[in-house]
Amino acid sequence: MPEVAERLVAAHSGTSRAFARGGQPAIVAEGLTKIYRSRKSEVRALDGVDLTVDEGTVLGLLGPNGAGKTTTVRILATLLKPDAGRATVAGYDIATQADELRGVIGLSGQYAAVDENLTARENLWMFGRLYQLRSAEATSRASELLEEFELGDAADRVVKTFSGGMRRRLDLAGALIGRPRLLFLDEPTTGLDPRGRMGMWDVIRGLVRDGTTLLLTTQYLEEADELADTIAVVDHGKIIARGTADELKSQVGGERIEVVVRERDDIARAVELLTATGGDEPSVDEHTRRITIAATGGADRLIGVLRDLDEANIAIDDIGLRRPTLDDVFLSITGHATEEAAAENGDSAS
Amino acid sequence: MTTQSLPARPSGLGRSVSDALVITWRNLKRVPRIPELAIFAILQSIMFVLLFAFVFGGAIPLPGFESDPGAYREFLLPGIFAQTVAFAAATTAIGITDDINKGLIDRFRSLPMARSAVLVGRILADVVYNAGILVVPMVSGLVVGWGVSTDVLSFLAGFGLLLLFAMAMSAIGVWLGMMVPTVEVANQVAFTTIFPITFISNVFVPPQTLPDFLRPVAEWNPVST
Numbered sequence: 001m002p003e004v005a006e007r008l009v010a011a012h013s014g015t016s017r018a019f020a021r022g023g024q025p026a027i028v029a030e031g032l033t034k035i036y037r038s039r040k041s042e043v044r045a046l047d048g049v050d051l052t053v054d055e056g057t058v059l060g061l062l063g064p065n066g067a068g069k070t071t072t073v074r075i076l077a078t079l080l081k082p083d084a085g086r087a088t089v090a091g092y093d094i095a096t097q098a099d100e101l102r103g104v105i106g107l108s109g110q111y112a113a114v115d116e117n118l119t120a121r122e123n124l125w126m127f128g129r130l131y132q133l134r135s136a137e138a139t140s141r142a143s144e145l146l147e148e149f150e151l152g153d154a155a156d157r158v159v160k161t162f163s164g165g166m167r168r169r170l171d172l173a174g175a176l177i178g179r180p181r182l183l184f185l186d187e188p189t190t191g192l193d194p195r196g197r198m199g200m201w202d203v204i205r206g207l208v209r210d211g212t213t214l215l216l217t218t219q220y221l222e223e224a225d226e227l228a229d230t231i232a233v234v235d236h237g238k239i240i241a242r243g244t245a246d247e248l249k250s251q252v253g254g255e256r257i258e259v260v261v262r263e264r265d266d267i268a269r270a271v272e273l274l275t276a277t278g279g280d281e282p283s284v285d286e287h288t289r290r291i292t293i294a295a296t297g298g299a300d301r302l303i304g305v306l307r308d309l310d311e312a313n314i315a316i317d318d319i320g321l322r323r324p325t326l327d328d329v330f331l332s333i334t335g336h337a338t339e340e341a342a343a344e345n346g347d348s349a350s
Numbered sequence: 351m352t353t354q355s356l357p358a359r360p361s362g363l364g365r366s367v368s369d370a371l372v373i374t375w376r377n378l379k380r381v382p383r384i385p386e387l388a389i390f391a392i393l394q395s396i397m398f399v400l401l402f403a404f405v406f407g408g409a410i411p412l413p414g415f416e417s418d419p420g421a422y423r424e425f426l427l428p429g430i431f432a433q434t435v436a437f438a439a440a441t442t443a444i445g446i447t448d449d450i451n452k453g454l455i456d457r458f459r460s461l462p463m464a465r466s467a468v469l470v471g472r473i474l475a476d477v478v479y480n481a482g483i484l485v486v487p488m489v490s491g492l493v494v495g496w497g498v499s500t501d502v503l504s505f506l507a508g509f510g511l512l513l514l515f516a517m518a519m520s521a522i523g524v525w526l527g528m529m530v531p532t533v534e535v536a537n538q539v540a541f542t543t544i545f546p547i548t549f550i551s552n553v554f555v556p557p558q559t560l561p562d563f564l565r566p567v568a569e570w571n572p573v574s575t
Binding site for chain 1: 365368369372375376379380383384452453454456457458459460461462463467
């Protein structure tokens with residue numbers, strides 16, 4: 001079957017045939033705007049989003065809940081019409097060529113969208129048929145993916161009995177059954193346990209290695225760092241920063257030292273000590289007595305800080321080195337923490 | 351310009367039909383996986399037959415047939431069939447709402463499939479399901495003394511009409527399912543609308559006995575046989 005081989009090449013090299021379309025980027029979006037209106041209020045879910053994703057690369061959309069990540073994905077996958085702006089995906093216009101567009105994309109969402117009352121194999125066969133594969137091809141493709149995603153043993157079990165990680169893998173397999181050139185993954189690891197998350201990362205890395213173009217949304221800087229070539233930070237429906245993971249991190253300032261002092265009265269002295277050796281203004285949480293400061297120098301700096309604190313007789317409950325999180329990125333870009341983090345701290349204080 | 355389109359992607363009517371059949375397959379495949387649904391639909395129709403045949407039946411005289419207790423059962427059964435079909439629409443509504451909330455409809459919408467298939471497939475599956483479920487009140491009807499009084503052909507015509515009615519009710523169920531936010535609401539809305547529709551009809555009581563303002567409603571009610 002020559003056409004199958006041809007499609008294999010198209011899906012898994014992600015280069016030659018796609019670039020034959022005039023070297024257009026896989027995704028171009030300009031000024032995407034989406035407004036949700038209700039009787040009382042008007043929420044600008046997207047407020048002029050511009051995006052470009054080159055063929056064979058991975059873009060990570062990073063942002064907190066409600067930033068507009070899912071809305072962006074839904075618009076690009078033709079599930080939602082934008083109120084303004086335009087976009088092409090794989091060269092097809094989202095407004096006028098939706099049907100053709102759906103033939104070359106795969107979408108795997110935040111909530112595993114598989115039929116709970118069908119088996120894993122039946123689900124994949126169904127999605128394959130709806131991708132317009134012939135029945136035999138859908139069957140063989142389903143078996144292939146079940147093996148690839150380590151669902152072989154569970155293939156003929158009803159999905160209702162699956163764990164969260166298994167469901168997510170099946171959901172992703174469903175998005176891949178038509179060998180899409182372009183894949184949308186909306187928070188692929190949200191709600192998974194650490195092991196499930198690692199497993200998912202491996203799977204996604206494999207896809208990226210094979211050349212699939214990927215748009216991935218995530219709340220975790222670490223995840224975007226692991227998987228994405230470029231990262232766009234989204235907040236309140238706008239892209240507020242973009243660059244490679246390294247660029248973002250250098251902007252944020254690498255690792256952090258976190259100190260929790262035992263006595264509230266010691267906070268001021270500790271801050272003084274920490275800033276004396278250079279570095280940015282630390283962020284201080286009075287309620288949890290937690291001081292966070294960018295740590296150039298990593299472990300050496302940590303040892304130095306420990307010594308300084310000990311000499312100054314400041315008792316501590318906890319100290320550690322940690323990698324920057326989405327909150328740090330937000331703090332350094334916008335000057336405010338994500339609203340969730342703010343809410344969480346508010347909760348812990350009350 | 352679409353040199354890279356996938357090979358052999360059927361479009362138009364062929365695709366609509368094949369996609370609708372895939373969705374029909376999916377909906378029917380689910381039936382034995384949630385046996386409770388079918389079992390209770392079956393029990394419900396048996397319950398209505400017995401309840402009205404034996405409990406209320408004696409108290410509801412049919413004008414003109416006061417001396418014949420069997421006449422009411424004869425009168426009741428076709429109505430029960432219609433009611434069974436109408437109640438199945440609630441299941442449809444709940445199923446559709448569930449699909450929407452679980453994100454399955456989004457998945458379907460992201461696929462290069464015929465847009466009509468999700469709805470057509472659902473309705474086709476419902477018709478098949480109803481044909482199966484209807485056997486039950488028919489058998490229990492035979493037990494309590496209902497019978498086919500005409501020939502086989504008119505019986506089949508009647509059955510066909512019931513299935514057409516099932517199709518219409520299923521479409522209403524689909525519509526309800528798309529309008530409401532959650533499965534619980536779907537359940538409530540479906541029953542509060544379908545219950546009076548089946549009762550303000552000539553299913554259980556002769557319309558002559560209804561108050562004036564209700565009589566035309568019952569006479570024009572599609573559930574009335």
